[in-house]
Amino acid sequence: MTLTEPSLDHLLNNKPSVSNVTFEGQALTVDDVLENFVYLEKAVSNFDPKYMLQVLRGLPSLRKNITPTVLYKTIETVYPKSNPSRAVLLSAIDGHLSEIPFDESMDIDKSDTKTILPEIDIFLHLLVQTWLLHQNDLTKFKDFNEETVKKLASYNRRSLDYLAAKVWFYYSWGKELNNELEEARPLLLNALRSATLRHDMETQASLITLLLRSYLATHHVxxxxxxxxxxxxxxxxxxxxxxxxxxxxxxxxxxxxxxxxAHEHVTAAIRKAPQTPLAAGFLQTAQKLNVVVELLMGVIPEKSVFKQAFLEKPLLPYFDVAKAVRIGDIIQFSETIKKHSASLKKDGTYTLVLRLRQNVIKTGIRTISLSYSKISLKDICIKLQLDSEESTEHIIAKAIRDGVIDATIDHEHGYMQSNEVLDVYSTLQPQEAFHERIKFCIALHNDSVKAMRYVLSNHNTDLKNAEQAREREKELANGLQSSDLEDDDGNFDI
Structure with a gap:
């Protein structure tokens, strides 16, 4: 990639006329970006990540107002001409500036003696990354990601942890959009090793999830x-x-x-995910997997899950699959799979849904065992439309062994005899259900305790204040005692 800096004359000569309101909006956005630099400096000077998190929380709303003019003004304000990052950033936004006006009233600091914090440098790279992604300029986005990763590797600072996690996220996203996931893995693995050695927790977590996504997307389970x-x-x-x-x-x-x-993990994922409209896509994907896993476990999901506003349409294929499994109808199940095969393949759950055929058969057998106390294998074969009586006998035997039904097979006369249904409270099922609930409550309590934030070294201040309070109390007590003695002496003389 050839990095060339666009000339200021070229930008000024190709600007169209725009109202002062636009200029004012751009100036306010530049002020918002520069205000974030103050928080980044506080995060570095105070060694407190809460300022860094505050900047990243405001990134989604900030990037909506980012324009090439805002980026150009910010880059010109922050970087001196001798800084190599200036040419890289300006080259990334070149080509879009000719269509956007440049505000001549904005003053540009041309000082060459500035010292740029690495956190500010990487944050500006991150802003350009997000802007290029939303411009759908994949070629320039890919090249700029390579430059950003090289710049990030040149720094070795713990305070870059949260910013580095975001940079790697957009880097991997660019590789995925260009169908180059396998090419990115060696670099992601090296970055994970470096982050582990440096104890950069947020970067580690981001890289682990990106690698898992890459492996699963290419079916390297x-x-x-x-x-x-x-x-x-x-x-x-x-x-x-x-x-x-x-x-x-x-x-x-x-x-x-x-x-x-799988069910335990996907349930935890749904509970941990942010319950906001921005996370609706993830929640839909997680619920799809959750429905399939519950069906594979032999559990029919609640109907209320499919009736939620943001889940009703995405979960429609899975609702039809759940109905077929609940009824135990093989023909309806096959037709449903054929009807929604494109959606299931797109979601990556097609192979898992195909496994539900055995569950459909088991459901049918369980329904028959509850309806009939005694039924021939031939009738079961006809009802479930199985291949032969022998295969039906094997399927029923496996269902009995797995605990799906409580019955016995009379091989000599060729029928299935259902046993009397026992009281569920005489089994271990209630105990197991209570155990799962208690385990969830304990895990929730532990997570809540870990999430509590405390001011660093605040206890030392409290101890110092307590000592000063005790000293003041002693002085006050001594003063009161001495004043009492003087009053007593005065009264005695009288």
Missing amino acids: SQAENLVSKITFPESAANALVARYFYYLAKINAIKLDYSA
């Missing part, structure tokens, strides 16, 4: 499982990253046939 077995996900990571990590774990476990672990 064994490599994703190997990565999970050899890393420790940071407990202090943001809830959004934790939710993604749990979702990928759920997908891996579902593919491995470990449906109990």
Whole structure:
């Protein structure tokens, strides 16, 4: 990529006329960007990440007002001409400036003696990254990501942890949009190793989720499982990253046939995800996987799940699948799969839904066992439209062994005898249900305690204030005692 700095004359000669309101709006946006620099400086000087988090929380609303003119003004204000980052950033926005006016009233500081904080430098790179992505300029976005990653590698500062996590996120997103996920993995793995050695928790969490997404997108499930077995996900990571990590774990476990672990992880992902409209896409994807996993476990999801406003339309194929599984109708199930195959393949759940055929058969067998105390294998074969009586006998035997039904098979006479239904409270099911609820409540309590924030070294201030208060009390007590003695002496003389 050739980095050339656009000339100021070129920008001024190609500007169209725009109202002063636009100029005022751009100036306000520049002020907002410069105000974020103050928080970044506080984060570095005070070693407090809350200022960095405040900047990143405001990034979604800030990037909506970003224009090439705002970026140009900010870059010209912050960077001296001798700084190499200036040419990189201006080259990234070149080509769009000719269509956007440049405000001549904006004063530009041309000082060459400025010292730019690495945090401010990377934050401006991050702003340009987000702007290029929303411009859908994938070629320039890809090239600029490479330059940003090189710039990030040149710094070794713990205070860049949160910004680095965002930079790697957009880098991986660019590779995914250009279908180059496999090419990005070696660099992501090296970055994960460096972040682990530096104890950059947020960057570790971001890179782990990006690698898992990359492996699963290319169907390298064994490599994703190997990565999970050899890393420790940071407990202090943001809830959004934790939710993604749990979702990928759920997908891996579902593919491995470990449906109990998959359901536990996908439920945790839904609970950890931000409950805002911005996270609606993730919640829809997680709910789709959750419905499939529950069906594979033999549990029919509640109808209220499908009736939520933002889930009703995306979960329509899964609602039809759930109806077919609940009824236990093989023909309806096959027709539903054929009808919604495109949507299921797009969601990446097609192979998991195909596994539900056995569940449909088991559901049919369970319905028959509850309806008939005694029924021939031939009638079961006809009702479920199975291939033969022998295969029907094997399927029923497996259902009995798995605990799906409580029955016996008379092989000599060729019929199934259902046993009397026992009281559920005489089994271990209530105990297991209470155990799951108690475990969830304890985990929620522990997470709440970990999420509490305390001011650093605040206890020392409290101790100092307490000592001063005790000294004042002693002085006051001594003063009162001495004044009492003087009063007593005066009275005695009288």
